[in-house]
Amino acid sequence: GAGVSQSPSNKVTEKGKDVELRCDPISGHTALYWYRQSLGQGLEFLIYFQGNSAPDKSGLPSDRFSAERTGGSVSTLTIQRTQQEDSAVYLCASKLAGGPGGEQFFGPGTRLTVL
């Protein structure tokens, strides 16, 4: 079956512009995570969604970052007024159910470059 998909695969933008990154989780997976992979910070958690519950946004680095998940499926990560330090690979993962157990399946990522 289809895995986690992300789009675009690559995004180049100018400093100060807004960007939207999309994640399509595996069908039927209720838990969804965003992570960021950057040279300086390694791989870090950003945000978690579970069903219709309020998301855990504790990993978002600033208020320029926001995310939503519509209909409990597709998620969009939005970065406003992008800065050069936002350049990274943004990874999405989904899991069958909420709670601590179960395997997270990762998408291929979106590589964001801010000029």
Added chain:
Amino acid sequence: GDSVTQMEGPVTLSEEAFLTINCTYTATGYPSLFWYVQYPGEGLQLLLKATKADDKGSNKGFEATYRKETTSFHLEKGSVQVSDSAVYFCALRAGTSYGKLTFGQGTILTVHP
């Protein structure tokens, strides 16, 4: 807070050499431990895991043992192949309610024929 420390890389080996990538962690409670692998041009994949002390995770010839006394989860393989060239990430999942993963910095492994 929770953290994972991996040995610094990159690591370069010849085919059939023995591999060890060190990983130590700091966490409250009793975390689950993981190794993920990222092959060139591909997404992160779970390689192996261990959920309690003294458990050994294994897959594709790789092994790692959960050592609570040394807070370690070192990755080993007896004979590496060129196809093992990838980035390896150690990670933990603490006893939170939703399974957030905390990753190490990653170790680049290159295996030459």
